[in-house]
Amino acid sequence: MKSLLSTIFLLCIAFTVNSQNEKALAAFDSIYYDTAVNVSATNPTKALHTADSLYLYSDMEIQRLRSLMLIADLLEKQGKRQLSVENALKALTIAENIKDYQWQAKIYGFLSTQYRNIGFLDQGKKYLKKGIAISSKIENKQLASQFRGMTYQEMAYYAFEENKFKEAIENVQLASLSFEGVQNEQFKNFLIGNNEEMFGRSYTGLEEYEIAKEHYYKSLEYLEKSGAINTQWGAMSFQGLGNIFLKQNKLDSAKIHLQSALSIAEKTDHTALKENVYRNMASYYKERKEIDSFSFYDNKYNTILQENISRTKKSINSEFNRISNKKKATSNPNLYAILAVIVLGVLALLFYFRRKIWKLESVDTKESDEKKSTKIVLPQKTEDELLEKLNEFEASKDYLDNKISFSVLVGQLNTNAKYLSHILKTSKNRDYNTYINELRIQYIVEKLKTDSDYLNYKISYLAEESGFSSHSKFSSNFKRFVNLSPSEYIESLRD
Template identity: 45%
Template sequence: MRFLLLFLIPLAAFSQIENQSQKFDSIYYHIAINVSSANPVKAIHLADSLSLYAANKQQKIKSLMLIADILAKQEKRGEAIIKALSVLEIVKEAKEYVLLARNYGFLATQYRMIGFLDKGKSFLNEGIKVSRLFSDKKQVVNYIAMCNQELAEFALVEKDYKKMIEYLQLAMLTFEKEENLQAKYFVMANAEEMLGRSYLFLGDVDQAISHFSKANFFINDAGAGNTIWASLIYQSLGNAFLESKNLDSAGVYLKKSLSVAKDSNHGSLKQRVFRSVSEYYYQVKEIDSFTIYNSKYNTQLAKNTAEKRLMINTAYNSLNERPEEK
């Protein structure tokens, strides 16, 4: 999916949780990780409520950024970009540098996802510049780690898998030190899944399975075993087992992935899962099931292709409406 995860990790994941905002952060995390995956419409309403009842400007901004994030999870990237660009002006005026840098990171991800690589990298560079203004040096380190993970995503698009591994290993040096265990397990799960994919592209199936297996443990330890992120990990693990001809294990994980993906609104995840499931049924010679899921894959592929064109047009139009960004 990357999907993404795709985007940079959830905005609350690396924040320093202060006593007076623990309840807000707990609700925020629940909406961002669990509700947005299972019920994005409900997640939007909850994020709107968070915005209305925000206790301060920082919480207000976080809530607005969460709405953009939920839109992105539904693959409404044009709307997500427009929302994030509007929030950008609010954050600049408030001089909330941590949130400003994260918003730049979010925009970098969205532009990468629709193929605007240079624009995406320019937003990432802006975020790195802003991070130098953070008063808390630990937050600087955490932000650079998130940027390294995002740079790994760019390396994936550019098919530079060795560079992808280097960026991920740098990011994980910081992720491993995260004190908030739920956040730590979540970001480590996503990093391990990406490492697995990089090794799979390099033809090292055993290493890929090892990293996907670690991702599987981490995502469940994070309490996110029924989310779209978990579905991606199960699909990746099942796909690696297909490569190694371990069909029994492949079937277990691909069916777990399908059980989450089929009820989601994430088109690119469905496309990946339908393709892997159809390949599984082809290899086990269940031709009727292969035909069903191959048809689902082709239908989803056509739908995603049309929607991506629309997303690109929306993103382009959003730039034209902002001459300073053009």
């Protein structure tokens, strides 16, 4: 996961301040680490509240600085990159005022990560170079070495962006050497675990899967020692293993590791992690030919993918405005406008093709599964009971609830997805979406026929009344089933 390095930039000072005899920071450090690593993975809202409290009640500038960076890191995981960068820049101002070169270097590293994540690679590398330059002023050799290690990790992430996996391995090896002198055992295990995950990802990119698996397993061992196995870092290694087992068609092993990753991801607000986990879960069920579960995770994946791209676009727009305002007096704004348009265009195309390819890959699976579903033979008693439950569902008008979904209906009818798909196809000659949408249109048509007040309602109200999420979906389905637009049909009734 390309965004998690930012957290590591925040942690290393928490394990060295005591060596500088700053005993007053001991309690702060304990809360800080627990919030950054453990609480953020299980209760993101609580973590953000804790970080806010640390900032509000801190007596020292260094504590306020670190609290701001913790807030920035938590916001970044939630995809709120604009707010994240704003907090980081506030922290940078404090670091510059108190001449804390250690934190200046780390904040530059954090900012490098943010700009890399939105595709501003050149801007990101500029911040990384600033971090390297300022790190020469760090007197504490241990901290300086740790920062160099994290710089090598960041350089590995840039290599990942360009699919230069051998270069990534070289940088991770250099990072490992830089971390050898870390004295705190817990933090050292955490850093090594992170490095092992990056090795696993690199060898996966090189299609050397057995070597990659060894590194992923090592990552989990070290993360367990550090107490971070049930965090997003553990989820990354579980996901990496699950992905490899999928490629090797070892589906049982894939399921075990992907479910471990899913269990962790669902407890976090880490949107990029969820995107990858949902995509791999959809791939797993696609291989299993389980169409309903595939559709469930495919929908979750596409939803969060669209949300993440939308957030990234906002971040790009915000950064474009910031740069334009900052350099307006001395630079040609057209240059930045062109840059923003190019990046936004690339992102739009990326989203379009990622989604298009994914959907195209799913077509054959959906068609084959629908064919398979007709081969299911239900006991007559089961079929009769299910049909009776469907009749009760129709009579209850629960289909008007815009939150109804296939999985929800399966639960309401106390059946399973295959049985429901089969009965809809054989008895109703409909798939789920057609079945629900037709019921909704039939309902509103009946209302229009029997209650003249409905003829005066706005189309948007009719759409909402019948359970559709938008005016356009209502209108297209109305036209599909009635062969007239809603307005045309209403006029025909008035005549």
